[in-house]
Amino acid sequence: MVKKGEWVRIKKIILPAGERAPQDPDDTKATPLVMWTKGFLQADAEIGEEVEIITAVDRKETGTLVEVHPYYKHSYGKFVPELVEIDRNYKKFLFGGEK
Numbered sequence: 001m002v003k004k005g006e007w008v009r010i011k012k013i014i015l016p017a018g019e020r021a022p023q024d025p026d027d028t029k030a031t032p033l034v035m036w037t038k039g040f041l042q043a044d045a046e047i048g049e050e051v052e053i054i055t056a057v058d059r060k061e062t063g064t065l066v067e068v069h070p071y072y073k074h075s076y077g078k079f080v081p082e083l084v085e086i087d088r089n090y091k092k093f094l095f096g097g098e099k
Contacts, residue, residue, distance in 0.1 A: 002047065004044050010062070011034060011066045012037070012063035013032045013034055040054045
C-alpha cells in the first residue's frame with residue numbers, strides 16, 4: 001500500500017496507437033503517446049491503480065500509479081581518461097597556465 005502524500009510517478013495514455021497523427025512514421029503510429037508525471041499521491045493506493053496526484057507546480061493529474069519515490073536512473077557513461085586530458089589542455093589554452 002502506497003500512502004497518501006508519497007512522491008510517485010504515474011502513467012497516462014494521451015493518444016492510443018490508432019489515434020496518432022496520420023503523418024507520423026509507421027513505427028510511431030503503432031505506439032501510444034504516453035505521459036509520465038510525478039507528484040504527491042492524493043489517496044492511499046496500490047501500484048497499478050488509477051490515482052490522482054498533485055504535481056510540484058500544484059497541477060492535478062490522474063493516471064496509473066507505476067512507481068514510488070522515482071529517481072533518475074541514467075548516467076553519462078563510464079569514465080573516459082581522454083576527457084581529463086582534454087580538460088587540462090583546454091584550461092592551459094584558455095588561461096595560459098595550470099590554473
